[in-house]
Amino acid sequence: SACIAALALFALLVPAAVAETKEKPLTDKEVAKLVTDWPAVVDWVDKKGKQIESAPGGGISTAFMADQEFKSFMAKRGWTIERFGYVSGTAFFLTGVIAIEKQNPDTIKQFDEAIAQVKASDAPADQKAETIKQLEDAKKAMLAISSDKEINQDELKIVRGRFDALYKLAQDLNGQEE
Numbered sequence: 001s002a003c004i005a006a007l008a009l010f011a012l013l014v015p016a017a018v019a020e021t022k023e024k025p026l027t028d029k030e031v032a033k034l035v036t037d038w039p040a041v042v043d044w045v046d047k048k049g050k051q052i053e054s055a056p057g058g059g060i061s062t063a064f065m066a067d068q069e070f071k072s073f074m075a076k077r078g079w080t081i082e083r084f085g086y087v088s089g090t091a092f093f094l095t096g097v098i099a100i101e102k103q104n105p106d107t108i109k110q111f112d113e114a115i116a117q118v119k120a121s122d123a124p125a126d127q128k129a130e131t132i133k134q135l136e137d138a139k140k141a142m143l144a145i146s147s148d149k150e151i152n153q154d155e156l157k158i159v160r161g162r163f164d165a166l167y168k169l170a171q172d173l174n175g176q177e178e
Helices: 002-019 028-054 060-076 081-103 105-120 125-142 153-161 163-173
Strands: none
Touching: 028 060, 028 081, 028 153, 028 163, 060 081, 081 105, 081 153, 081 163, 105 125, 153 163
């Protein structure tokens, strides 16, 4: 049922996350609030999913009501669905990036050292920039990070500071133990 809850939650959040612009990066306060609110949100979606499954004639109208109820539920916690979608989507994406980095520390170190060497070289600035871009792209590819999504370094720093709590939430959602 946690899997069903997660799917229902993400079905609600995906359009919201896409609609949110990058003009307002997530904040540490929002990530802390996400960590606090996430279990209640998953629990609410799980319970609502069970109600929808067991309701006679459940379906689109019931799902629509659940969406309105979800907006109200989130508003009581100080979130819009759009902002919650952006913050949770970004925080969990970056948690995944950090987890991959932690699993491949030598790879990251080697790329970072190569980038530092290029920066310190006597090569022309345009050549340095192109080489660094190629190394960054290769690093992303090696770590299976989508290069389509530009990583905001300030957001990454915030998520690094709350990595353990976010990673635990992600594991709990997947039914895994540490």
